[in-house]
Structures are given as structure tokens and as C-alpha cells.
Amino acid sequence: xxxxxxxxxxxxxxxxxxxxxxxxxxxxxxxxxxxxxxxxxxxxxxxxxxxxxxxxxxxxxxxxxxxxxxxxxxxxxxxxxxxxxxxxxxxxxxxxxxxxxxxxxxxxxxxxxxxxxxxxxxxxxxxxxxxxxxxxxxxxxxxxxxxxxxxxxxxxxxxxxxxxxx
Amino acid sequence: xxxxxxxxxxxxxxxxxxxxxxxxxxxxxxxxxxxxxxxxxxxxxxxxxxxxxxxxxxxxxxxxxxxxxxxxxxxxxxxxxxxxxxxxxxxxxxxxxxxxxxxxxxxxxxxxxxxxxxxxxxxxxxxxxxxxxxxxxxxxxxxxxxxxxxxxxxxxxxxxxxxxxxxxxxxxxxxxxxxxxxxxxxxxxxxxxxxxxxxxxxxxxxxxxxxxxxxxxxxxxxxxxxxxxxxxxxxxxxxxxxxxxxxxxxxxxxxxxxxxxxxxxxxxxxxxxxxxxxxxxxxxxxxxx
Numbered sequence: 001x002x003x004x005x006x007x008x009x010x011x012x013x014x015x016x017x018x019x020x021x022x023x024x025x026x027x028x029x030x031x032x033x034x035x036x037x038x039x040x041x042x043x044x045x046x047x048x049x050x051x052x053x054x055x056x057x058x059x060x061x062x063x064x065x066x067x068x069x070x071x072x073x074x075x076x077x078x079x080x081x082x083x084x085x086x087x088x089x090x091x092x093x094x095x096x097x098x099x100x101x102x103x104x105x106x107x108x109x110x111x112x113x114x115x116x117x118x119x120x121x122x123x124x125x126x127x128x129x130x131x132x133x134x135x136x137x138x139x140x141x142x143x144x145x146x147x148x149x150x151x152x153x154x155x156x157x158x159x160x161x162x163x164x165x166x
Numbered sequence: 167x168x169x170x171x172x173x174x175x176x177x178x179x180x181x182x183x184x185x186x187x188x189x190x191x192x193x194x195x196x197x198x199x200x201x202x203x204x205x206x207x208x209x210x211x212x213x214x215x216x217x218x219x220x221x222x223x224x225x226x227x228x229x230x231x232x233x234x235x236x237x238x239x240x241x242x243x244x245x246x247x248x249x250x251x252x253x254x255x256x257x258x259x260x261x262x263x264x265x266x267x268x269x270x271x272x273x274x275x276x277x278x279x280x281x282x283x284x285x286x287x288x289x290x291x292x293x294x295x296x297x298x299x300x301x302x303x304x305x306x307x308x309x310x311x312x313x314x315x316x317x318x319x320x321x322x323x324x325x326x327x328x329x330x331x332x333x334x335x336x337x338x339x340x341x342x343x344x345x346x347x348x349x350x351x352x353x354x355x356x357x358x359x360x361x362x363x364x365x366x367x368x369x370x371x372x373x374x375x376x377x378x379x380x381x382x383x384x385x386x387x388x389x390x391x392x393x394x395x396x397x398x399x400x401x402x403x404x405x406x407x408x409x410x411x412x413x414x415x416x417x418x419x420x421x422x423x424x425x426x427x428x429x430x431x432x433x434x435x436x437x438x439x440x441x442x443x444x445x446x447x448x449x450x451x452x453x454x455x
Contacts, residue, residue, distance in 0.1 A: 002174055019174030019217065020207070041167055043205055044357060046271055055245075055274045061204045062275065065174050066197070066219060109271065130356040131269030 004064045008033060009077025019065050024048045026064035027074060035075040035104050039133075046132035049105035050074050056112040058131070075104035078111065086152040087111050087145070093160020096145030098136035106132045110146045118154055122147070169207035176219040180305060180332065183218050187330040188307055190216045196332055197221075198241060201268065201276035202284045226334065229253075236260075236338040244273035244281070257338065258451055259347030259365050263294045266349070269357040282318070283333045285325045285388065288359040292319055292389030294349050296381030297365035300338045306331035322387045342377070345369040346451030350444045351383065352436055354427065360384045361427045362436040364416070366444035368404060370452045375404045378412075380444075384427075385420035385437050392419035395441070404449045413441035 004026065005014040013031045027036050027050065039047030041060050048060040051073040078085035087110045090096060097103045106129060113120060113128040120128070125146050126139070134142060144161070152158050177183040187194050195214040197203060206212040220226060226241040229250060236257060238247075247253050247264035254261050267273055267281060267290050281291040282302070295315045302318045304311055304327055318326050327333060341347065347367035351360045363383030369376045378399035382390040395415035402408040422433035 018171060020169045020171055022168075022204075022208075042208070043201065043268070043272060046269075049271060056271050057274050058271050061201060061272070063174070063200065063204065063217075065176070066200065066221065068176075128270060131271035 002065045002068075004068045006064075006067060006070050006072055008072045008074060017064055019063060021064045022060055023050070023052075023062040023064045023067055024059035027059060027072070030064075033074050033076050037101055037104055039101065039105075044133065045102065046105045046109065046129075047102050049108045049132060051108055051112055054112065054115070056109045073108065073111075075107055078107065085111070086149040087114070089152065090145035090148035090160070091142075093158070094141050094145040094148050095161060096137070096142045097134075102132060102134045102136075106134065106142060110149060113146070114150050114153055119150060120146075167208040169204075170210055170213045172207075172214055173216045174219065175216065176222045178222050178224075180223050180334075183220065183223055183332055184305065184307055184330060186216065186218050187332070192329045194218055194329070196283075198277040198280040198283075199243060199275040200280075201272050202280060202286065202289070220332070228335075231256075231340060234340050236340065238278050238336040238338070240277065240279035240333050240335060242278050244268075244276045244278060245270070247278060248273060256341065257298075257347065259294050259298060259349045259367060259448070260338070262349035263290045263365070266290060266351045266353070266363075272357070279333050279336060282315075282336060283325055283327065285319055285321070285323050287322055287386060287388050287390075288384045289389075290349065290351060290360060290363055290383055293363055293381030293383040294365040295336065295338070296389055296391045297349075297367045297379040298338045298341075298347065299367075299379055300336050302326075302333055303335040303337060304331045305334050310334070312337075316391060319388050341367065341455075342369045344371070344452050344455055345377075346448040346453070346455055347379075348444045348447035348451065350440050350447065352440060359427070362420075362422070362433050362440055364437065364440040364444040366441070366448040368399070368445065368448045368452050370404060370449070373403050373405070375399045375402055375408070380412075380416060380441065382416065382420060382437060382441075385422050385433065387421075390419060390421075392416040392441075394419060399445075404445075404452075409442055409445045409449070412445060413438045416441040 037047040039045035194216040351363040365381040367379040395412040417438035
């Protein structure tokens, strides 16, 4: 057994775990944060994407022991004081999801992208999310959602599809 | 999928890592980024008794030029290559390669050293390291040794590393003036292994090819150096005719297998096509260098 101590969304979690425990299972079962999904479980789909020390990573392909001492962010940490994160707002406004299964991972990748590059081109957005699979949307609205969030984070005025249709 | 049980250690020093490997003769595996190893553990294709994680071993994450070569420490992530100005300006084949290994999320953890030490002929960096004539620096109970990349890559999933040795660093010779390099990969979709990949490096003396290096991904049981193609190019004008002939020689050297990525004949044809493209691109970059 091994001791794993991490911060998730700013809160400390500590547990004695088997070294073979995958990070995604630590997050879902030990920390009880089930917003992070297990999709393909084989490093393809990115539904399990979380930020490890700010870096988007596939938590189905990391051991919990590998991130001991680390600072993790999951989808549950995006909303603050009842305010959606701009990326969440973007997915809402631009209909960036249908079934929603890929959405938590997609949003974590988007958050990391926008922190590194506040004004990405559509091509850069598509490259950044190339490790996150969506089987519903065809990605068009996901790209729009991320661009909406980027604009909002840059302080530009935004109008989403949801608002303009209303 | 749950791996079978193993013990885990994250030693603080290289000597401690080597003692752990020594003390678990052949039953331990070194863990770097884990992006190849963890899937193998999950599919239970590997079942080591001990994982020795290098993440706390100091001084393995350097990426810099030293004494005429580029030094890539064993824990340098693919994403570090992808975002390095040094790599972009002087080692274009390495940038090409690190931009097509798996997907951006995997590249945040995957290491270049692991990509090579895993010795999967489908991995991208072994072919590039062949074309760039890299050497591997290994450390074990008997000290440090230098292994040429040709000797390092023994067979599928097999390297020249002893069970108690650790790959410390990859060294890529600094390219001579008027050199250019490239890696081109044919893949079914982002994140997939190569159907075929080809790495090329050329050094020009005017329009004449003074040096040539080639490496093939997924064209044989190990990353392959098509020697006849390299030898043919040296001393020739690097024009369309010589490039096409070298590509034919590379295709004859390839020994691909038929699988879900296509029949062997198709793959051999793709070695020809991609060798042509890689050489054209490398030559174009050499002219601009």
C-alpha cells in the first residue's frame, strides 16, 4: 500500500491505496468526485481528462501514486460561488454538448488551452482537443463554445447561440 | 481495466533506482511517463513485481545543447520538445515527431526516453533517432555507458539495456551546416500508431548530398535503418530522381506485416511515398538552413 496525498480543487485528500490504483479511480471512488468520467479506459477518448499541476492529462493512464503531492483540478472545481466558469458558460451558450459524456474532459482541456493561449485560432482549438473524442456533436459547437469562453475571458462582449435565438 | 498488483517505489536518486532494479532481478520495470507502460499493465500484457518511478530522480529533465550535441534527459516530456524554440529552430525532425506522437494530452506525460526505451517499432521516436544518429546514455551498477541507437534497438520491445540499467539521456549530434530533417507519418486518425512513418536527415554540400540518415517506423519488427538508401544518396545531387531511387531502396528494405492498418504491399508502397516526402522536406529545409 502507498500513501497518496493530493489537493483536488483546493481541498486536501489523503488515502492509503494500492499502487495499481488508477488516478481516475482515486478521483471518482476515493474522493467521490464523479464528474470525471471513464470512457474508453484505454488512453483514446479523453473523457477522464483532469489538470495535474495545471497540465491536462488522461487520468485513466496515470497511477494515483504518480501524482502524490500534486495539485489537481477537475470539472467540479470550475464553478465558483454559483458562477459558471467561462468555459462552462460557453458550452451552455453554444450548445457544445449533446449527451455530455465527453464534456468534463473536453472542458478541462479547454481551460488549460485558454490559460496558455488566450486567443487561439479555430485550428489551434481543434489541435488542442484532438485527444478528446466527442461522438455526438461533430465538434463544431465545441469549437464555438471554447471560442466563446476565450472571448469572455479576454473581456470581450459575447453573444451565444442560446441568447441570440431567444 | 485494473493492472495486476505491483509494488511501487519513487527513489530520490539514480543510485537508489539502480539498487532497486538490481535487487529485483528482472522483475522490475522503470516508470517514466507511463503512457506506454500503464496501458500494457492494464491489458495485463506486462506484470512486473515492482515499478521504479523516476519522477523524483534529479537532473533527468534537461533539454539543451552541450558539447556538440543535443541532450534529452530521460524525463523530458514530448510536450517539452513540441514547445521548445531550440528544437523548432535546429531539430525539425524532432519537432515533427513529437507533434504526432499519440495526442496532446498523452504528450503532456509521455517522455521521449520512454518512447525509445519501450522499443515498440510502432513508436515514432526510434526511427527519428536512427535518422539523426543518436546515442543512448545508460547507467547501471557498473557505471555509465554509451550505446549507439542502432545497437540500442534490438528487437520488438527489446533494447540493449540490462534489467538493472536506466536510460539516462539521448544525445543527438548537432546538425552540420546546411542540414535539414523531417519526419512524416501516415496515420488513420490523430492518436493512432503509424501505418508507416519515415524520418530523414540530409546535409547538403551545394546541391550534393554529403550525409543522409533515414529511419522507418512500423516497417519491420524494430525501427529500421534502410542503409542502402542512405549510402546511395551520399555524393548524389539531391534531386527528384535520386530521391525517388532512394525511396525505392527504402521500400525494398522494409519488411512490414499485414494487419488492421493495411496489407504488407500497401505499407511497402507507403514507405516509398513517405520516404520521397521526407527527403523532399528535409532537402528543402537544408537549403533554407
